[in-house]
Amino acid sequence: MSEKEILIQATGIKKSYNTSKTNKLEVLRGIDLKVYKGEIVAIVGKSGTGKSTLLHILGTLDKPDEGKLLFRDKDIFEGTEREIASFRNTKIGFIFQFHHLLPEFTSLENVMIAMMINGKSDRDKALELMKEVGVESRANHKPSQISGGEAQRVAIARALVNSPELVLADEPTGNLDTANANAVIELIFQLRNKFNMAFVIVTHNEEFASKCDRVIKMSDGYITSY
Numbered sequence: 001m002s003e004k005e006i007l008i009q010a011t012g013i014k015k016s017y018n019t020s021k022t023n024k025l026e027v028l029r030g031i032d033l034k035v036y037k038g039e040i041v042a043i044v045g046k047s048g049t050g051k052s053t054l055l056h057i058l059g060t061l062d063k064p065d066e067g068k069l070l071f072r073d074k075d076i077f078e079g080t081e082r083e084i085a086s087f088r089n090t091k092i093g094f095i096f097q098f099h100h101l102l103p104e105f106t107s108l109e110n111v112m113i114a115m116m117i118n119g120k121s122d123r124d125k126a127l128e129l130m131k132e133v134g135v136e137s138r139a140n141h142k143p144s145q146i147s148g149g150e151a152q153r154v155a156i157a158r159a160l161v162n163s164p165e166l167v168l169a170d171e172p173t174g175n176l177d178t179a180n181a182n183a184v185i186e187l188i189f190q191l192r193n194k195f196n197m198a199f200v201i202v203t204h205n206e207e208f209a210s211k212c213d214r215v216i217k218m219s220d221g222y223i224t225s226y
């Protein structure tokens with residue numbers, strides 16, 4: 001195997017929220033984190049410790065008050081809003097606890113809409129990905145016509161349709177029964193082995209975390225173990 005290549009590196013990330021005029025909640029107190037190309041990293045920690053906030057910042061859905069985010073050698077938050085959005089749309093995929101599929105559209109359309117954000121409309125690619133995640137037979141079904149496990153697979157296809165190099169997942173099995181959760185976990189490893197994208201996954205599922213390449217623990221706005 002070749003040298004490990006750092007894909008994304010966060011340094012000194014801090015984030016606070018004003019909870020009232022006089023109160024500030026320090027959610028991230030100085031986070032340093034490297035993620036290597038093709039690596040699957042689990043983030044674990046109690047509720048309220050800043051895991052989702054960190055994931056949002058890694059995905060540029062939110063900005064830190066302090067700190068840097070390097071993607072390869074590029075300082076992401078130094079870019080214009082347009083550059084940041086373009087980075088997010090082309091390099092990052094998101095998977096959430098709830099699938100957030102648009103109810104009015106079919107599975108295939110939901111996957112294709114994510115592509116259209118980048119001005120592309122490659123039906124074959126969308127279908128191929130749906131096949132990869134095992135929901136090609138549900139392409140013309142709407143979200144209400146498929147199971148929770150299938151909907152999460154469609155959401156995974158949607159996250160991958162722009163060939164991201166980093167996929168951020170916030171409790172992706174949190175809303176699934178054990179069988180579906182295990183299937184999604186297997187799928188994530190299968191996808192990494194095939195496409196070599198990195199995953200950063202917030203999870204409360206200990207078995208899942210233990211299978212990942214690395215487990216990062218967060219506590220009270222800090223990373224307490226790498």
Ligand SMILES: Nc1ncnc2c1ncn2[C@@H]1O[C@H](COP(=O)(O)OP(=O)(O)O)[C@@H](O)[C@H]1O
Binds near residue numbers: 019047048050
């Ligand atoms: N937009 C916000 N405004 C104010 N407080 C927030 C906001 N987002 C998150 N928080 C608070 O920040 C803390 C960390 O939240 P979060 O990152 O969601 O934690 P986790 O994902 O580890 O449960 C929580 O106390 C939460 O209530």
Ligand SMILES: [Mg+2]
Binds near residue numbers: 051052053170
């Ligand atoms: Mg959270």
